[in-house]
Amino acid sequence: AQSVTQPDIHITVSEGASLELRCNYSYGATPYLFWYVQSPGQGLQLLLKYFSGDTLVQGIKGFEAEFKRSQSSFNLRKPSVHWSDAAEYFCAVDTGRRALTFGSGTRLQVQP
Amino acid sequence: NAGVTQTPKFRVLKTGQSMTLLCAQDMNHEYMYWYRQDPGMGLRLIHYSVGEGTTAKGEVPDGYNVSRLKKQNFLLGLESAAPSQTSVYFCASSRLAGGSSDTQYFGPGTRLTVL
Numbered sequence: 110a111q112s113v114t115q116p117d118i119h120i121t122v123s124e125g126a127s128l129e130l131r132c133n134y135s136y137g138a139t140p141y142l143f144w145y146v147q148s149p150g151q152g153l154q155l156l157l158k159y160f161s162g163d164t165l166v167q168g169i170k171g172f173e174a175e176f177k178r179s180q181s182s183f184n185l186r187k188p189s190v191h192w193s194d195a196a197e198y199f200c201a202v203d204t205g206r207r208a209l210t211f212g213s214g215t216r217l218q219v220q221p
Numbered sequence: 222n223a224g225v226t227q228t229p230k231f232r233v234l235k236t237g238q239s240m241t242l243l244c245a246q247d248m249n250h251e252y253m254y255w256y257r258q259d260p261g262m263g264l265r266l267i268h269y270s271v272g273e274g275t276t277a278k279g280e281v282p283d284g285y286n287v288s289r290l291k292k293q294n295f296l297l298g299l300e301s302a303a304p305s306q307t308s309v310y311f312c313a314s315s316r317l318a319g320g321s322s323d324t325q326y327f328g329p330g331t332r333l334t335v336l
Contacts, residue, residue, distance in 0.1 A: 118261070143324075152225075152311060152327040153264075199263060208254055208279060209325060211263035 111136040113202050115212035122190050123220045130185040130215050132200030141203040142183040144174055147214075148196045156198075159183065170194070195219045223247050225328035227312050233334045234302045242297040242331050244312030252315045253295040254279075254325065255287060257308040264311060270295055302335045309333070 112135045122128055134140060141160050145153040157168025164176040174185045183200060197216045201209040228243045244253065251272050256264040266279030270289040284306060286298045295314075299306060310331045317323040 113263075145327075152329040153313075154327075155324055158324060201264075208266040208269055209264070211265075213261055213263045 111140065111202055111210050113200055113210055113212035115198075115200055115215050117215045118213070119216045119218070121218040121220060124192050125189050128185075128187045128190045128194070128217070130198050130200075130217070132183045132185065132212060134181050134183065134200075134202045136181075136202060139178060142174075142176060143201040143203065143209065144168065144172070144183070144185050145199045145201060146170075146196050147199065153199065156185070190217075190219055192219045192221065225312055225314055225326050227310075227328040227331050229331060230329070231332050233336065234299075235336050236303060238302050239298070239300050240302065240333075241299075242310055242312075242333075244295045244297070244314075244328060245293055246295075246312075246314040246326070247293065248314060248316070248326065249292070250314035250316050250326075251292075252317065253289065254313040254315075255285070255295065255297045256311045256313065257281065258311060258330070259308050267297065267310075302333075304335045307333060307335045 114133045143158045144156040146156050147153050156172050157166050159166050159176045167173050172187050176183050197214045199214045200212040225246045254269040255267040258264045265281050267285050268287040270276045273292040276287045288296045312328040313325040315323045315325045
C-alpha cells in the first residue's frame with residue numbers, strides 16, 4: 110500500500126530564512142503529489158501539485174516543490190518565510206484509488 | 222461561490238448518541254469524501270462517493286454511515302458515538318476521481334467531541 114512520510118513533526122525557522130519541508134512516499138509508480146497547508150482552525154488549502162512534466166512546480170504564496178523520482182521525494186521549499194506562513198503542512202499522494210493518502214503533517218513555527 | 226461547507230462546526234455528544242454531519246458543495250463536483258483528522262496521523266479517508274446515489278468505504282469506515290441522495294450533499298452519520306470518534310472531520314469534493322488531473326477542495330471541518 111502507498112504511504113507518505115513527513116519526517117519532521119515540528120520545524121521552527123526565523124522570519125526571512127529559507128524553508129524546506131520533507132516528504133517521502135512509497136508507491137510502485139509515479140503518483141500524483143500534493144502539498145496542502147492548514148492554518149489553525151481552518152480547512153486545508155492546496156499549495157501546489159505535481160502530475161507530470163517539469164519536476165519543479167510552483168505554487169501559491171511563493172512556495173515551490175521538487176519531485177525527485179530517484180529519492181521518492183517531493184520536498185516543499187520557500188526562499189524567505191513570512192510570519193503568516195506559520196501553519197501545518199501536509200504532503201499527500203493520489204495513486205488513482207479515488208482518494209488522497211496524507212502524511213502526518215509538519216507544524217511550522219516562525220520566529221520574529 | 223461558497224465552495225465546500227460543513228454543518229455543524231462544533232458538536233459535543235455523549236457516548237451512544239447519534240448525529241449527522243452535513244457537507245454541501247456548490248461546484249457541481251461528482252466526487253465527495255469524508256476524512257477524519259487525528260493528532261499525529263494526518264487525514265484518513267472514512268467514506269467517499271463517486272456520484273449521486275453511490276457510496277464506498279475508505280480506510281477507516283467502521284462506526285460511520287454515509288448517504289449521497291443529492292449530488293451537492295454528502296452526509297456522514299454516527300449511529301452510536303464512541304469516544305474513539307472524537308476527531309475533526311473534513312469533507313472534500315473534486316470534479317474527477319483520483320487518478321486524473323484534479324484537485325480536492327476541503328471544507329472548514331467539524332470538531333466533534335464524544336464524552
